[in-house]
Amino acid sequence: MSEKFFELKDGNASKDYNIVEAIEVKPIKKDVVIIGGGPAGLAVADKLFDLGIKDIVLFEKEEYLGGVLPQCIHDGFGLTKFGRNITGPEYAQLYISRILEKNITAICCATVMDVYSNNHKKYVSVILPQGECLYEAKAVVLATGCRERGRGSLGIPGARLAGIYTAGSAQAFINLKNLMPGKRVVILGSGDIGLIMARRLTLEGSEVLCVVEKEPIPGGLRRNVVQCLDDFDIPLHTNSIITNIYGNGRVEGIEMAASDGSGRKNVSCDTLILSAGLIPENGVLSTTESGIYVCGNALYVHGLVDDVSSSGEEVAQAVSAFMGKKDSGLSVANMTDDRKSGNRYAIANISETRSRRQAELREKRLRELECGYTRTITCILCPNSCEIDEEFKGGKCEKGAGYAKAEMANPTRVLTSSVKVAGRISQLVSVRTTKPISKEKLKEGARSLRELEVNPPIHQGDLICKDFIEDGVDLIATSGLL
Amino acid sequence: MKSFDAVIIGAGAVGNAIARELSKYEMSVCVIEKEADTAFGISGRNSGVLHSGFNNKPGTLMAELCVQGSRGFAGEAAGLGIKLDRTGKLVTALYDEDVQALYLLKEQGEANHVDGLEIISSAEIRKINENISGVAALLSNATGIFDPFLYTIALAEEAILNGAEYRFFNEVTGIAPCRPSTGAPMATDGRRYQITCVHRRSQCEERIEADWVINSTGLHSDHVCKMLGIKDFIIHPCRGEYHILDKKIGSKLRIPVYPVPNEKSGGLGVHLTPTVHGNLMIGPSAEYVSMREDFSTTESIMNDLFAQGSELFPGIEKSGIIRSFAGIRPKLAAESEGGYHDFIIRESERNKGFVILAGIESPGLTASIPVAKKVAEIIFCRNQAKHKKLFRRRIDAIQTEQDYGPSGSQRLVCLCESKSEIEILKAYDQIAMIGAIPTMKGIKNRTGAGMGNCQGSFCTVNIIDLLERKRGVDPLGFFLDGPGSNLFAGRTR
Numbered sequence: 006m007s008e009k010f011f012e013l014k015d016g017n018a019s020k021d022y023n024i025v026e027a028i029e030v031k032p033i034k035k036d037v038v039i040i041g042g043g044p045a046g047l048a049v050a051d052k053l054f055d056l057g058i059k060d061i062v063l064f065e066k067e068e069y070l071g072g073v074l075p076q077c078i079h080d081g082f083g084l085t086k087f088g089r090n091i092t093g094p095e096y097a098q099l100y101i102s103r104i105l106e107k108n109i110t111a112i113c114c115a116t117v118m119d120v121y122s123n124n125h126k127k128y129v130s131v132i133l134p135q136g137e138c139l140y141e142a143k144a145v146v147l148a149t150g151c152r153e154r155g156r157g158s159l160g161i162p163g164a165r166l167a168g169i170y171t172a173g174s175a176q177a178f179i180n181l182k183n184l185m186p187g188k189r190v191v192i193l194g195s196g197d198i199g200l201i202m203a204r205r206l207t208l209e210g211s212e213v214l215c216v217v218e219k220e221p222i223p224g225g226l227r228r229n230v231v232q233c234l235d236d237f238d239i240p241l242h243t244n245s246i247i248t249n250i251y252g253n254g255r256v257e258g259i260e261m262a263a264s265d266g267s268g269r270k271n272v273s274c275d276t277l278i279l280s281a282g283l284i285p286e287n288g289v290l291s292t293t294e295s296g297i298y299v300c301g302n303a304l305y306v307h308g309l310v311d312d313v314s315s316s317g318e319e320v321a322q323a324v325s326a327f328m329g330k331k332d333s334g335l336s337v338a339n340m341t342d343d344r345k346s347g348n349r350y351a352i353a354n355i356s357e358t359r360s361r362r363q364a365e366l367r368e369k370r371l372r373e374l375e376c377g378y379t380r381t382i383t384c385i386l387c388p389n390s391c392e393i394d395e396e397f398k399g400g401k402c403e404k405g406a407g408y409a410k411a412e413m414a415n416p417t418r419v420l421t422s423s424v425k426v427a428g429r430i431s432q433l434v435s436v437r438t439t440k441p442i443s444k445e446k447l448k449e450g451a452r453s454l455r456e457l458e459v460n461p462p463i464h465q466g467d468l469i470c471k472d473f474i475e476d477g478v479d480l481i482a483t484s485g486l487l
Numbered sequence: 488m489k490s491f492d493a494v495i496i497g498a499g500a501v502g503n504a505i506a507r508e509l510s511k512y513e514m515s516v517c518v519i520e521k522e523a524d525t526a527f528g529i530s531g532r533n534s535g536v537l538h539s540g541f542n543n544k545p546g547t548l549m550a551e552l553c554v555q556g557s558r559g560f561a562g563e564a565a566g567l568g569i570k571l572d573r574t575g576k577l578v579t580a581l582y583d584e585d586v587q588a589l590y591l592l593k594e595q596g597e598a599n600h601v602d603g604l605e606i607i608s609s610a611e612i613r614k615i616n617e618n619i620s621g622v623a624a625l626l627s628n629a630t631g632i633f634d635p636f637l638y639t640i641a642l643a644e645e646a647i648l649n650g651a652e653y654r655f656f657n658e659v660t661g662i663a664p665c666r667p668s669t670g671a672p673m674a675t676d677g678r679r680y681q682i683t684c685v686h687r688r689s690q691c692e693e694r695i696e697a698d699w700v701i702n703s704t705g706l707h708s709d710h711v712c713k714m715l716g717i718k719d720f721i722i723h724p725c726r727g728e729y730h731i732l733d734k735k736i737g738s739k740l741r742i743p744v745y746p747v748p749n750e751k752s753g754g755l756g757v758h759l760t761p762t763v764h765g766n767l768m769i770g771p772s773a774e775y776v777s778m779r780e781d782f783s784t785t786e787s788i789m790n791d792l793f794a795q796g797s798e799l800f801p802g803i804e805k806s807g808i809i810r811s812f813a814g815i816r817p818k819l820a821a822e823s824e825g826g827y828h829d830f831i832i833r834e835s836e837r838n839k840g841f842v843i844l845a846g847i848e849s850p851g852l853t854a855s856i857p858v859a860k861k862v863a864e865i866i867f868c869r870n871q872a873k874h875k876k877l878f879r880r881r882i883d884a885i886q887t888e889q890d891y892g893p894s895g896s897q898r899l900v901c902l903c904e905s906k907s908e909i910e911i912l913k914a915y916d917q918i919a920m921i922g923a924i925p926t927m928k929g930i931k932n933r934t935g936a937g938m939g940n941c942q943g944s945f946c947t948v949n950i951i952d953l954l955e956r957k958r959g960v961d962p963l964g965f966f967l968d969g970p971g972s973n974l975f976a977g978r979t980r
Contacts, residue, residue, distance in 0.1 A: 158806070165812060170947075
């Protein structure tokens with residue numbers, strides 16, 4: 006994973022900081038530069054290599070690959086792409102292993118500052134820990150993911166206090182940094198990350214008071230409403246908004262109301278978590294030159310990571326076609342002009358299709374809402390979230406009936422959490438049970454997990470605890486730590 | 488007991504400017520601040536505009552000191568190592584009946600000796616920016632914008648470079664005249680003061696003696712005066728809310744645009760101001776409030792601001808709002824009176840050696856250095872003090888990135904504003920250097936990390952991780968800004 010980046014003024018490279026004085030004369034030439042080492046970027050790199058484009062480099066701003074996946078320690082990933090129910094870190098590792106096997110250059114701690122063109126040549130300027138560096142590429146792929154909508158753009162009145170976190174940053178603190186954002190929590194927005202965080206906080210011993218959703222229907226998958234809110238009796242207030250935040254230094258409470266502003270009431274809490282939308286992050290682009298592609302959540306926000314990977318693969322095919330490879334697997338004739346040229350304005354068209362699709366989905370859910378879910382069981386085995394009726398019908402596959410029967414007799418869930426690492430206060434190793442355990446035992450399991458401590462090195466898949474909570478169910482590591 | 492020639496209460500722009508001014512002389516100076524850091528009060532909650540001085544009544548201190556401040560600012564900014572952007576400013580008349588007011592403003596400005604004022608036509612407005620509304624405008628060429636946080640911080644740093652002492656997180660609980668415990672008093676009438684302050688975390692009480700006490704407490708000026716029985720004025724807090732818009736919109740307007748001010752209102756009217764970081768601000772509103780430190784924003788005003796901003800510059804979009812915040816004006820004019828009262832800058836008659844500053848609202852930031860010089864004059868007309876041989880300028884002391892060598896990397900921690908590890912660590916060290924308490928807000932004010940579109944949702948995690956690794960900061964003892972603003976409830980494990 007190393008490269009020669011610089012021509013040094015003097016030969017003294019032993020001191021780090023001398024590299025700062027490096028003079029960059031010639032850009033480093035690559036066939037393709039991929040920006041972002043999350044699920045989209047990794048899929049692009051992997052697929053490009055398979056298509057025979059091997060002179061590529063991938064930049065990742067964090068110290069590790071996988072993007073947001075390492076902090077998504079819950080399960081539910083990989084169902085559509087691999088037919089397996091795995092956790093975020095495990096999903097990431099599948100792709101990271103491929104990158105390592107293929108010896109693809111991936112550089113971490115690299116922040117791309119600008120993507121521009123000059124004389125039809127495309128340049129990527131990137132800041133590495135040692136200093137700035139310039140790359141020239143035949144094609145550039147932006148796989149920069151998305152960011153969360155913050156309080157400012159949500160326009161919530163009130164005081165500016167500690168204790169207001171976006172769901173993603175709360176997730177990073179709890180799952181990666183061993184820090185608890187708060188003890189009494191209100192969640193604004195019922196997006197998937199917010200729902201996942203409601204469960205995570207509950208399992209970690211916080212009290213999630215309620216989820217406040219502006220729309221009449223939850224924003225996240227029905228499956229997540231069931232296993233993250235319903236399982237723990239967390240109330241979901243739809244058609245509701247937050248009208249004030251108050252406190253002294255730290256949040257002490259919020260005022261909520263119906264979306265028309267009526268029926269205001271105060272909820273005392275110490276934390277407000279925001280999960281009210283994601284915005285594609287593609288601001289680094291300052292050219293409309295052809296050969297520049299956007300994929301994954303940087304293009305539009307996908308519901309599932311599996312789809313993000315597919316988006317990356319699709320773009321890899323388009324890049325390959327653009328670069329004149331015949332066996333790209335994509336028929337150039339079938340592509341729209343926008344896709345053919347990799348023009349960024351393709352984004353607008355795709356977003357339009359996307360929002361139309363989303364509107365349709367919303368309509369469907371609203372109709373469902375009118376019918377009510379009360380007499381059905383939502384199958385949580387996959388993102389389809391089928392509603393199984395009393396006669397065990399309604400599933401898109403045969404698993405639905407079985408699930409509903411089990412759910413009525415003895416509902417079970419996979420427990421995902423993390424364990425302490427000896428001697429490292431701000432690091433954790435994520436874990437899961439090898440099989441689903443009884444739903445009733447989730448909280449007990451989460452509690453007994455807190456007592457465990459592991460000694461590094463830990464590798465993914467290592468046994469952490471045999472016969473954990475139930476006989477025949479083991480606790481294994483889903484992330485590694487050296 | 489510690490003894491100083493002068494104690495300044497309040498580390499805002501004015502307090503710091505006074506400390507810095509006095510530190511040019513052979514005298515010992517101490518600043519007591521109740522917040523964790525400098526620029527945490529109203530000095531950091533304003534439009535960040537360098538006013539040229541046409542808004543103030545001729546003959547007032549406001550007018551005189553504002554014009555002085557405006558003229559001297561470029562030189563001061565260079566020495567302090569901060570940026571001034573002379574953008575100019577437009578006061579636009581949206582309707583024909585407002586045009587007369589522009590001429591009156593121009594006349595007033597000229598009476599104040601403001602240079603570079605001209606009335607321009609709607610066509611000329613459009614030449615500056617085709618999206619600005621207005622039938623005519625007053626163009627003030629001398630007006631500019633600067634970073635109010637960095638300015639206030641730079642003043643404190645320069646004061647400290649020249650020997651001033653700071654006590655942060657210390658709240659003054661009492662001031663009493665006393666007999667000198669040590670040495671001869673500096674003030675000619677033999678009077679000294681004992682100031683009691685309490686550390687807000689440790690609750691430790693400290694007594695400090697001083698010949699001169701300068702009340703530069705902004706919103707709390709009347710409360711501090713009451714400690715010596717002085718009750719000649721009341722501060723009327725008047726809140727102003729703002730929106731900050733992203734740089735996409737910010738790049739479309741690079742000149743402050745104001746409406747014709749309403750005489751009765753407590754402010755200059757809701758205006759649009761570009762920031763040195765490239766954002767655009769809308770505000771402030773003017774609303775008299777009862778709580779002095781309630782910097783909350785409100786539903787109704789947040790909506791109004793946007794509507795008023797759109798009138799001046801129809802190019803703004805609500806989706807561009809990235810943050811809303813509020814400042815509070817320490818007004819001497821009550822709501823029933825409206826308008827402005829002049830700055831109070833004087834020595835108390837009954838309590839010689841106690842200098843009162845009150846009502847230092849807009850254009851107080853512009854006027855802060857002249858205000859400080861005025862305070863120095865008051866002191867030096869009784870106490871001669873010698874100039875120090877050397878006055879160290881901040882610009883000469885600023886550490887470069889190379890000074891950080893191997894311990895800091897250029898890896899970016901804040902993507903929106905492109906702030907690197909080195910910059911964050913430098914800010915942390917600067918906070919420690921002035922004796923303030925490192926906080927998320929202090930780092931944000933110094934670096935701009937967290938001021939971007941994501942408003943810290945990415946970089947908060949990175950910054951806390953970085954400070955833990957490189958400076959041994961315990962996240963559990965790390966605060967957003969003031970007391971009680973702890974970021975975490977504990978460890979998960």
